[in-house]
Amino acid sequence: MSQRTRILIAVGILIVLIVAVLGLEALRRANSEPELAPGSIPITVDGKLVGGFVPDDLAELEQVSFVDDEEGKTQEGWMLRDVLLLHVGEDELEPETRIVVTSSSREKSVELSWAEVDDPANWVMFDLSGRGTLKLVSVLERLDVRDEWVQDVDQIEVVHD
Numbered sequence: 001m002s003q004r005t006r007i008l009i010a011v012g013i014l015i016v017l018i019v020a021v022l023g024l025e026a027l028r029r030a031n032s033e034p035e036l037a038p039g040s041i042p043i044t045v046d047g048k049l050v051g052g053f054v055p056d057d058l059a060e061l062e063q064v065s066f067v068d069d070e071e072g073k074t075q076e077g078w079m080l081r082d083v084l085l086l087h088v089g090e091d092e093l094e095p096e097t098r099i100v101v102t103s104s105s106r107e108k109s110v111e112l113s114w115a116e117v118d119d120p121a122n123w124v125m126f127d128l129s130g131r132g133t134l135k136l137v138s139v140l141e142r143l144d145v146r147d148e149w150v151q152d153v154d155q156i157e158v159v160h161d
Contacts, residue, residue: 034049034050034051034052036049036051036052037052037054039054040052040053040054041053041054041134041153041154041155041156042155042156043084043087043088043156043157043158044155044156044157044158045088045092045157045158045160046158046159046160047157050087050088051086051087052087053083053086053087055126055128055132055133055134057086058077058078058083058126061078061079061082061083061086062078062079062082063076063077063078064076064077064078064079064123064125065077066123066139068137068139068144068145068146069139069144069145070144070145070146071146075123075125075127075137076127077125077126077127077128077134077137078125078126079120079123079124079125080099080101080112080117080124080125080126080136080156081117081118081120081124083126083156084099084117084156084158088158092158093114093118093158094114094160095113095114095115095118096113096114096115096161097113097114097158097159097160097161098111098112098113098114098157098158098159098160098161099111099112099113099114099117099156099157099158099159100112100156100157100159101136101150101153101155101156102150102153102154102155102156102157103150103151103152103153103154104154104155105152105154106150106151106152108150108151109150110136110142110143110148110150112124112140116140121139122138122139122140123137123138123139124136124138124140124143125137125138126153129151129152131152133151133152133153134152134153135149135150135151135152135153136149136150136153137149
């Protein structure tokens with residue numbers, strides 16, 4: 001075997017090793033869950049973490065507001081729909097897809113359908129509380145008074161049946 005043949009074989013083996021390492025690394029990254037900043041609110045789809053956010057991340061979204069019927073105060077914040085679409089594709093959300101917003105510190109959660117969240121007339125939105133945490137508010141009958149709001153939200157789950 002000539003010197004040239006040995007060099008070509010060595011270069012070929014080296015190229016195969018590099019491609020294998022790069023392929024394994026890409027596969028590992030594709031299967032790993034995203035890293036969340038401390039204090040982030042995780043968003044899961046069928047139990048798999050797809051992303052998360054802190055209130056500061058919402059600055060890029062359009063702010064909306066409505067006046068609540070109970071106290072006549074303005075609730076201003078970001079639509080849950082827009083927050084979800086930062087991490088979940090709209091094609092993954094069917095009208096009957098369940099959206100569960102939870103506050104573990106308050107031991108409270110609410111389950112909504114994507115159809116309810118997607119309807120702008122329902123005003124399903126996050127408002128920033130005085131403590132800097134997010135609360136879920138809405139004009140929907142089961143979320144239209146202060147006692148029904150989910151305050152100190154710390155998790156959002158998207159569940160397909």
